[in-house]
Amino acid sequence: MDASQPHDAATDSGQPSPAEKFSATHKRGERGPDEMIWQGGYSAIDQSGSFFILGLITIGLIASCFFLPPMIIISLIAIPILWVVQLIRVWWIKMGVAYELTNRRFIHESGVINRTTDRIEVIDVDDVTIEQGIMDRMFNVGTIKITSSDRTHPELRLRGIKDVRKVALMIDDARQAERDRRGVYIESV
Template identity: 30%
Template sequence: MAISRRLLNDGESVVIDTRTHVKALLWPLILLVVLLAVGTYVQVQWDQRVAYVVWAIVAVAVVWWVLRPVIVWATASYTFTDRRLITRSGVLVRRGHDMPLARISDIAYEFGLIDRMLGCGTLLISDASTHGTIKLHDIPRVEETQRKVNEMLQRIHDRSGGHDGV
């Protein structure tokens, strides 16, 4: 589980625990292959001193455009408990956002063709405040996640005795 148990309140249980789909690592992986190909080509075709300079540039580029996105991906999490949505992200500076499920007024999803092929999409969570919509991008099995959250919201609504006004 990506979220620490100490972040949960007494009696609170995790229902959905996920992170961004692995799709988010596609461009860093492609860039890694290209950078390694460039470094190898320069090493074989050019002077050794030029190759050292190019490999140094490749190393910096790999750290910034490949390793950093992988670490950011690995440290971000989205967790729905039976009471709230918990988001955590960041490596050196951690950012978090908690939203009680009772404040959620609407939950929807959207996905394009590639998202559908990969089984992920964007979860759109609206609350009654002026903050608007929270977008959780590239959520794996987004339709299933949306359905589970809707079930939790319905249980909260039923327990509170809320009425639809119909």
């Protein structure tokens, strides 16, 4: 055999080479590009409880100025600082989270300075749970908990999701469609 020409032992046995298998799969159209189903991030509406409490603190500080005149200086300093810190906190959370659901993968990106991207195959998703508090239900936001057989994130919490029920149903539908496409069926125990 000539060393200048690559030779695959699989072609001698009548079996297609890995390169031929790969190109044949793409010819049949089985593995095209991922189709986007949903894309989103953290909704600041999830912080409505924090803003409500901050509003009560602001009202309390303003009211204290009428009874204790020295509180005017403290209130003039504390109120803007509290609101700016809360707005920066919400902006930081919002900028640090991005989600993408395709027909085959759930992609979770986190971090503002250092970005981490994690992918979970939708076929590996075992359960989708919705968690909502009273304020969350009022504003139609919530947390989606994804339980999967993925090693890096067996349990992933997606906080601050707007239209939480709709998004959870999309994740569940994508999981079922991928299982149907691959012929994977889970029996009840």
